[in-house]
Amino acid sequence: MNALALPPEFEGRIVRAEPMSKHTSWRVGGPAELFFTPRDTDDCVAFLQSLAPTTPVLWIGLGSNLLVRDGGVRGVVIATHGVFAELERLSDQDVWCGSGVACAKLAKQCVKWGLGPAEFFAGIPGVLGGALAMNAGAFGGETWRHVLSVTTLDRNGVRRERPASDYNVGYRRVVGPPDEWFLGARLRFEARAEAAAHDIRMLLARRKQTQPIGQWSCGSVFTNPPGDHAARLIETAGLKGFGVGGARVSEMHANFIVNDGTACAADIEALIEHVQATVERVHGVRLTPEVRIVGEKTP
Numbered sequence: 149m150n151a152l153a154l155p156p157e158f159e160g161r162i163v164r165a166e167p168m169s170k171h172t173s174w175r176v177g178g179p180a181e182l183f184f185t186p187r188d189t190d191d192c193v194a195f196l197q198s199l200a201p202t203t204p205v206l207w208i209g210l211g212s213n214l215l216v217r218d219g220g221v222r223g224v225v226i227a228t229h230g231v232f233a234e235l236e237r238l239s240d241q242d243v244w245c246g247s248g249v250a251c252a253k254l255a256k257q258c259v260k261w262g263l264g265p266a267e268f269f270a271g272i273p274g275v276l277g278g279a280l281a282m283n284a285g286a287f288g289g290e291t292w293r294h295v296l297s298v299t300t301l302d303r304n305g306v307r308r309e310r311p312a313s314d315y316n317v318g319y320r321r322v323v324g325p326p327d328e329w330f331l332g333a334r335l336r337f338e339a340r341a342e343a344a345a346h347d348i349r350m351l352l353a354r355r356k357q358t359q360p361i362g363q364w365s366c367g368s369v370f371t372n373p374p375g376d377h378a379a380r381l382i383e384t385a386g387l388k389g390f391g392v393g394g395a396r397v398s399e400m401h402a403n404f405i406v407n408d409g410t411a412c413a414a415d416i417e418a419l420i421e422h423v424q425a426t427v428e429r430v431h432g433v434r435l436t437p438e439v440r441i442v443g444e445k446t447p
């Protein structure tokens with residue numbers, strides 16, 4: 149039997165050979181063999197349990213930190229945006245946020261509730277699940293500083309609640325139990341006397357001045373090495389504006405690679421490797437990609 153054959157209740161809802169370029173902010177990426185959007189948690193559990201144990205599974209949020217190679221993704225991609233979408237206030241300071249809630253929505257709702265600091269979430273163009281996987285942060289704020297516990301689902305469809313202490317968390321790094329994905333988190337903020345809607349507007353305006361917002365990118369490509377900035381190292385290595393195919397190091401922010409509309413994933417990956425090699429030659433520092441690179445190369 150085909151390892152990717154599915155029971156009839158899922159066969160009608162699965163998309164086969166879905167172009168991942170539709171689901172990534174770089175707008176590149178080959179097809180996912182199977183692409184599934186669950187209705188809710190129970191549906192996701194039943195789906196995971198129906199899969200052959202060897203079928204690879206990739207969860208995605210808004211694809212704003214993902215480079216999917218042109219040969220596509222083997223197995224199943226599970227889309228979470230808007231699915232695990234509950235956002236509710238649990239107590240004076242605590243909030244439940246589903247992993248499919250957009251970070252911008254979390255920021256705005258916290259302002260309405262008089263909770264903070266959550267403004268930094270406003271400019272992160274992903275969902276909470278992606279922010280939990282990446283420990284996303286901006287302007288001094290970081291996702292895991294607010295996590296009390298997470299609810300996860302594993303490959304067999306088993307749900308667990310885990311305290312934040314089960315995870316080893318650092319700068320854009322989160323190491324936890326393997327083959328478990330986030331359904332949501334209990335987050336803690338401080339009660340704020342004044343709503344900070346103007347802070348959100350200010351932070352978004354600052355981004356517009358310094359980042360190529362509106363162009364296809366995945367934000368910062370590399371993490372900052374200790375005590376330095378990847379953007380500074382790339383710029384001073386003379387790489388601003390350097391391109392491979394339709395991919396180019398942004399003139400506005402050297403740690404961004406933008407797609408001019410014609411790039412494929414191989415162009416972007418080749419440019420990432422070129423930037424790494426050049427910066428290492430010039431500065432003696434090997435930059436580490438922040439973006440997650442997944443999928444198969446084309447032969």
Ligand SMILES: Cc1cc2nc3c(=O)[nH]c(=O)nc-3n(C[C@H](O)[C@H](O)[C@H](O)COP(=O)(O)OP(=O)(O)OC[C@H]3O[C@@H](n4cnc5c(N)ncnc54)[C@H](O)[C@@H]3O)c2cc1C
Pocket residue numbers: 173206207208209210211212213214228247271272273274275276277278279280281282283284285286328329330331361365366367368440
């Ligand atoms: C213009 C721009 C600006 C950006 N600015 C910032 C910034 O200021 N700070 C910052 O930190 N990042 C920034 N980013 C990067 C990106 O938005 C963040 O990393 C974000 O948290 C990714 O969320 P996502 O939902 O898009 O995740 P995706 O890109 O879909 O996935 C990222 C990773 O998380 C995993 N994942 C997704 N959902 C789950 C889940 N539910 N459970 C387990 N794993 C999961 C995926 O498998 C993948 O490995 C920026 C990106 C862009 C395009």
